[in-house]
Amino acid sequence: MVIVLAIFAAVPLANFIATGTSRTLFLSRSNDADWFATMAEGPLQSGDIANLRELAVRYHQLYNTPVFVVDVDRRVIATSRSGVVVAEPDLKTALDSTLAGRLPTEPPALWPWRTGEMVVARPVVNNGRVLGAAVLRVPTEHARDDVQRGLLLLLGGLLISVGAVVIGIVRPVTRWVLRPLNDLDNATHQVTRGALDTRVSTDGRAPELRRLGDSFNSMALSLHQARQREREFVADASHQLRTPLTSARIHIEGLSRLSPTARFALSDIDRLGRIVQRLSRLAGSDRPGDAEGSEEPLDLAQAVKERLVGWKAVYAADDLELIIGEMVPGGVAPELEVDDILDVLLDNASKYGAPPVEVSVLRDGTEVVLAVRDHGLGLGSRDLKKVGERFWRSAHHREMPGTGLGLAIVRSEAARVGGRVVARPPIGGGLVIEVRVPLIDDYEL
Structure with a gap:
């Protein structure tokens, strides 16, 4: 009976090791893919990709991870190595999802007997419009070796002390069950305080809790994007107002020498300019403390x-x-x-x-x-x-x-x-x- 319980305990633990290692690798490379997507926004619009190609080559040399950027028509714009075939099944699936603006799918567990690379893709977006995608083909050999070592350690622990594993599993399982709820509670409080970039980890958790964590992350992402769009709107509006205000001030300044009414209009133009500056600060586009003034109260x-x-x-x-x-x-x-x-x-x-x-x-x-x-x-x-x-x-x-x-x-x-x-x-x-x-x-x- 003890051996049966140990086997049943080993299965989720083994899955935890494999899926946890896979997600850790995926999240770490997702940050790099997001950075490449940000860097590719300008080149995809301007066509100047020399610097982007150089960044991709340096990244490949440093992390031994091929990277390339495609436009919305799936043409390879910049790559760290030649011979990229976007029609390959794994690349095609990733690009279909990314260019459609969908959230990335969960990567499969990195079991030692599986081979191949992990594809990490992120959309290049400008004002809500998808311009292309940045794609990393992440080698998984080291991660699979880590999983294999973890499984061997797990097996060795079970063989050495089956009874100890059965006794000691009660507390870890309790923590494992309650930790996601505590993390979700803490993350919810962070979001209510305005930290909309808060996310919860879903590594190695029960399917129900993992789905709950994914739903929370999707909600927080939607709130963050809505707040970002709001700030971009205010910032863009204030930016667009600055040029006509400057032009109007120049014209009215010339008339102010001839007409007292024009001087009042010039004062109102200056006030409008200050309002535009405050709109920029309200949107977070200007740093606080930039305003200048006298030191007298x-x-x-x-x-x-x-x-x-x-x-x-x-x-x-x-x-x-x-x-x-x-x-x-x-x-x-x-x-x-x-x-x-x-x-x-x-x-x-x-x-x-x-x-x-x-x-x-x-x-x-x-x-x-x-x-x-x-x-x-x-x-x-x-x-x-x-x-x-x-x-x-x-x-x-x-x-x-x-x-x-x-x-x-x-x-x-x-x-x-x-x-x-x-x-x-x-x-x-x-x-x-x-x-x-x-x-x-x-x-x-």
């Missing part, structure tokens, strides 16, 4: 009062009441874009709220608080938690014009100086949006 109350001069006229033209509340002086970081923050908050209050709209600047401990309150319908508890998310809009306001980026930009600007945005329902109804930024202690009133 900014009096938030004074900056708000100056900006409110123009907004009082705007509100009066629309028969809306704008109340200037308490204005307590307080020094904040000079790079804080007060005008743009106040523009977003007052524009939202006039469109989505109801008069009167009250603006105040207060101190709260170590923070200076810019608060804008309206007397509209306000937001529910669920919606209050989502204020400041990119492209989010309340269900009551989705039919109204807007992009859903205004408060996201405000939150990004506040965070850039160590601040935060708080939305809360005030007593009496409506909505209060507070921009809380750190108080500079040595600011002199």
Whole structure:
């Protein structure tokens, strides 16, 4: 009976060794294939493949692994060795899946009696369009030797102490069963915190748990790609706006010497340019901390009062009441874009709220608080938690014009100086949006 139990225990362990070694090799070479796919994006579009071919040759010499790149029509563009036949069954299968944009299939277990190379292929993608594929033909001799040594050690352990294996298998199996669940739980928490590149390993696990892990990885990949597409959209939009803004500024700058109105237009063009820069930062395309400014603190109350001069006229033209509340002086970081923050908050209050709209600047401990309150319908508890998310809009306001980026930009600007945005329902109804930024202690009133 003990021998039978040992045999039954040895089968999954042997499969663990073979499949684990296979997946480890596959994942390690997948990273290299992803790198080649990234490097091949430019050459496939420009046609300049000399550097790509040199990289493939060097990689082949270093790792003894042939590599080649094909375009979407399966023509070999760059290769580390001649004689590549893409019609070979293993290559054809890999290219069919890769060029169709499907996820790679699980590699077969590397048993010692099997021969042949492992094919690792990754698509070359630009803006969601498949341009070709990078393919590695990975030798498996060393990996099969490792599997053979592992199987021999396993067999030797069973022959030396069958009883010890049976007794000692209870704890490892328990860990083996619970570890994937713990890993999946930890990975889920990482994704909820925004780490969308988190993945779970599926090496050597039960088929049900392996499928669960694969499903989680596919979900995380989809979320990561969606976030990446969102950032690319914002970055591309801001990039496309820069050229016409620069051209418009040049033309209006020439008119500004003749017309005071043109000078106001020039100021608005400059503000649009700053908005485009913040869109780039919001998309993650610009590094934080690049903004330049004076080292003197900014009096938030004074900056708000100056900006409110123009907004009082705007509100009066629309028969809306704008109340200037308490204005307590307080020094904040000079790079804080007060005008743009106040523009977003007052524009939202006039469109989505109801008069009167009250603006105040207060101190709260170590923070200076810019608060804008309206007397509209306000937001529910669920919606209050989502204020400041990119492209989010309340269900009551989705039919109204807007992009859903205004408060996201405000939150990004506040965070850039160590601040935060708080939305809360005030007593009496409506909505209060507070921009809380750190108080500079040595600011002199």
